[in-house]
Amino acid sequence: MSRPGKIQPLQRSSPNRDPDRGGDRPRAIVLHTSAGTFEGAARWFGSAESGVSAHYLVGLDGRVAQFADETETARHAGRVLDPTARIAADADANGVNRFTVGIEFEDGGDPLAVSRPASQYETGALLIAEVAARWDIPLDRDHVVGHREIFAAKACPGNLDVDRLVARARELPVDVAGPVKPDPAAINPVFVVGVPRSGTTWVQRMLAMHPEAWALLETYMFSRQVGLGALLRSLPPPAPEQGIDLPPPGLGRIFSRDELVAELRAIAERWLARGSDGSRFVVEKTPWHLSDLELIAEVLTEARFVHVIRDGRDVAVSVAAARSTWSRFAQTSGAQTVREIAGLWSDAMLERERWQLSIGERLLEVRYEEVRADPAEACRHLFAHCRMPHDERLVTEAVRATELDRSVRPPREDRAVRSGLIGQWRDRFGVRDGWSFERRAGEALRATGYEPDARWWRHCRVRSRL
Numbered sequence: 001m002s003r004p005g006k007i008q009p010l011q012r013s014s015p016n017r018d019p020d021r022g023g024d025r026p027r028a029i030v031l032h033t034s035a036g037t038f039e040g041a042a043r044w045f046g047s048a049e050s051g052v053s054a055h056y057l058v059g060l061d062g063r064v065a066q067f068a069d070e071t072e073t074a075r076h077a078g079r080v081l082d083p084t085a086r087i088a089a090d091a092d093a094n095g096v097n098r099f100t101v102g103i104e105f106e107d108g109g110d111p112l113a114v115s116r117p118a119s120q121y122e123t124g125a126l127l128i129a130e131v132a133a134r135w136d137i138p139l140d141r142d143h144v145v146g147h148r149e150i151f152a153a154k155a156c157p158g159n160l161d162v163d164r165l166v167a168r169a170r171e172l173p174v175d176v177a178g179p180v181k182p183d184p185a186a187i188n189p190v191f192v193v194g195v196p197r198s199g200t201t202w203v204q205r206m207l208a209m210h211p212e213a214w215a216l217l218e219t220y221m222f223s224r225q226v227g228l229g230a231l232l233r234s235l236p237p238p239a240p241e242q243g244i245d246l247p248p249p250g251l252g253r254i255f256s257r258d259e260l261v262a263e264l265r266a267i268a269e270r271w272l273a274r275g276s277d278g279s280r281f282v283v284e285k286t287p288w289h290l291s292d293l294e295l296i297a298e299v300l301t302e303a304r305f306v307h308v309i310r311d312g313r314d315v316a317v318s319v320a321a322a323r324s325t326w327s328r329f330a331q332t333s334g335a336q337t338v339r340e341i342a343g344l345w346s347d348a349m350l351e352r353e354r355w356q357l358s359i360g361e362r363l364l365e366v367r368y369e370e371v372r373a374d375p376a377e378a379c380r381h382l383f384a385h386c387r388m389p390h391d392e393r394l395v396t397e398a399v400r401a402t403e404l405d406r407s408v409r410p411p412r413e414d415r416a417v418r419s420g421l422i423g424q425w426r427d428r429f430g431v432r433d434g435w436s437f438e439r440r441a442g443e444a445l446r447a448t449g450y451e452p453d454a455r456w457w458r459h460c461r462v463r464s465r466l
């Protein structure tokens, strides 16, 4: 619920609202004029027939009525036409309703020529200041707009002076017990996972180019070795009754499994909210979360997942190249030989089917080779999967900013490999590398379609160049 400020509105009600914001939150304020009296507007918002409502109505005499909670969606700006307001770029089928607070100003039926007393401006400015403080909305003309800046066919808000309201709102001290901290449940977490050196960094950076996204690198938050996953694992799976009524050891002495999952959810949401600086989306990347996918999906039931996969043979080449360049930095990812990479990669590839079943549409599998071939298409797909609003301009920006060839590389680095060439293994794998990879990961090569021929390794070069 929104917190009270100095303004104590008369509580009215309207059928023309939705009980939530579809995962979004107020990010801007839209101002309207009532084209009628205070009571006329209040009746209009209260009737199902009108189909519209604002959150607030401010009278010419400074009275304020409220028709919807700020956490609810009110139907006040559902259409977009030739907008000049930047926030209109985020509009969807509900116009800008999902992420705005609507404030109506009474005009006594004369929207263009009414003389608006100082009391209406003073109360309106205070209301705007309080709404803005509650939701951390910047008090500027990008975030406080008149209705016609969204829908150009309207004269609304008539002669209401929006600049004056914003200027006054900035001067007013507000008392809403400090800005509301971002509601942890309003954060949309995205987890990018994959076998290391499969392109997870690239995909994460692409998603993090979204203006409302925040990138979090390698938190290991859910790791079953060092993160929350370990706590959940301390509860043994339900065992058949053995006649002795002992509580299960570990946290099972305190919580049932459901209770523990709820506890972990609260912690994870708080931590993600803190780690994401209040951004609407947080894009976490810990390659090793791969083995904790189902656990994360159980705890964070709204989380989205992106699994980046790449031909395991190119992964092996990339790991070998990184190892030779970075040896002095003591790499800790154990699997550094072809056989080890083959094992790691194969295990992950063969789990895919089970993940698809248990996680379903929340999991998107992205092939590195496809991102490489058509980054813009991949980027659109990624934004859509993560439910991030986007347009072509943003897609172009994100692709350009993350182009592999543009990234700065240390001079000694193996350029060909690090620039992400596809099929590099053909030039690097020796016959023994190939055979060893096939023996461990042949089934996965077939299952992923990367290699239909079980005897491919025979064509490798005689001497390894790894």
Ligand SMILES: [Zn+2]
Binding pocket: 031, 032, 033, 147, 154, 156, 157
């Ligand atoms: Zn309007």
